[in-house]
Amino acid sequence: MKHELDNVANRLDVAARDATAIAQLDEQLTLDEAYEVQALALARRVKRGERIVGMKMGFTSRAKMVQMGIDEMIFGRLTDGMLVEEGGVTRRARYVHPRVEPEIAFRLRKPLAGRISHFEARDAVEYIAPAIEIIDSRYQNFKFSLADVVADNSSSSGFIIGPPHGPDIDIANLGMVLSVDGAPREIGSSAAILGNPWRSLIAASVFAERYGFTLRPGDIVMAGGATAAVACEAGARVKLETQGLAEISFSFR
Numbered sequence: 001m002k003h004e005l006d007n008v009a010n011r012l013d014v015a016a017r018d019a020t021a022i023a024q025l026d027e028q029l030t031l032d033e034a035y036e037v038q039a040l041a042l043a044r045r046v047k048r049g050e051r052i053v054g055m056k057m058g059f060t061s062r063a064k065m066v067q068m069g070i071d072e073m074i075f076g077r078l079t080d081g082m083l084v085e086e087g088g089v090t091r092r093a094r095y096v097h098p099r100v101e102p103e104i105a106f107r108l109r110k111p112l113a114g115r116i117s118h119f120e121a122r123d124a125v126e127y128i129a130p131a132i133e134i135i136d137s138r139y140q141n142f143k144f145s146l147a148d149v150v151a152d153n154s155s156s157s158g159f160i161i162g163p164p165h166g167p168d169i170d171i172a173n174l175g176m177v178l179s180v181d182g183a184p185r186e187i188g189s190s191a192a193i194l195g196n197p198w199r200s201l202i203a204a205s206v207f208a209e210r211y212g213f214t215l216r217p218g219d220i221v222m223a224g225g226a227t228a229a230v231a232c233e234a235g236a237r238v239k240l241e242t243q244g245l246a247e248i249s250f251s252f253r
């Protein structure tokens, strides 16, 4: 079995590295096996020199669940190789079929794992920032089952983090407008993320313990897309405006 999981991890890792789509998996993975594949593929990135810098939560909003037909929360891991500079540029050719999502990110100042209270979550956060996630499924046509997407690192492929705001700002219900080339494409609220993005951080901490790791000081946790994701082509300029937080942007070359 280990050999089979390693084989799937290798296929997904090569697909991500070469930005080439693969067919949906023939293997019927359990969810735990899918997270094992995710960890094996991540280990390959680390072996190539990438550093794990945090975690992204997925399907924390109805809009995302409806868009992809999945109704369970999942997570993926972030590496330094996925970071795109705010205001910067990333090559479209790095991705198979990228989509962007408006998000809220937390940076930790204390380790986190297991069940925690709202107070403990707040106490563990150094800052909050507006963020954009670039998701990119390695599966043809962006089609997958729950286990398939988990094995594919929950479509993690890029993230943009805006300027920091103190952890005391109220993020429960902030208006968010995601624009591409100056035209608003998705309009929503941070409240779409589990009713309050802090709940996503608490869920991330529970996932971390369940899957055998600890979130570390300095790690980034992305709370999940507040709206459906928007597909982007080369040349697209993406902007996120979040009520009360700094505006952020980047472009696909």
Ligand code: 0L1
Binding pocket: 057, 058, 059, 060, 061, 064, 068, 101, 133, 135, 136, 137, 149, 154, 155, 223, 224, 225, 226
């Ligand atoms: O923020 C999110 O909900 C991302 C979900 C990742 C899975 C996907 O839609 O490809």
Ligand code: MG
Binding pocket: 056, 057, 058, 101, 103, 133, 135, 222, 224, 225
């Ligand atoms: Mg996301």
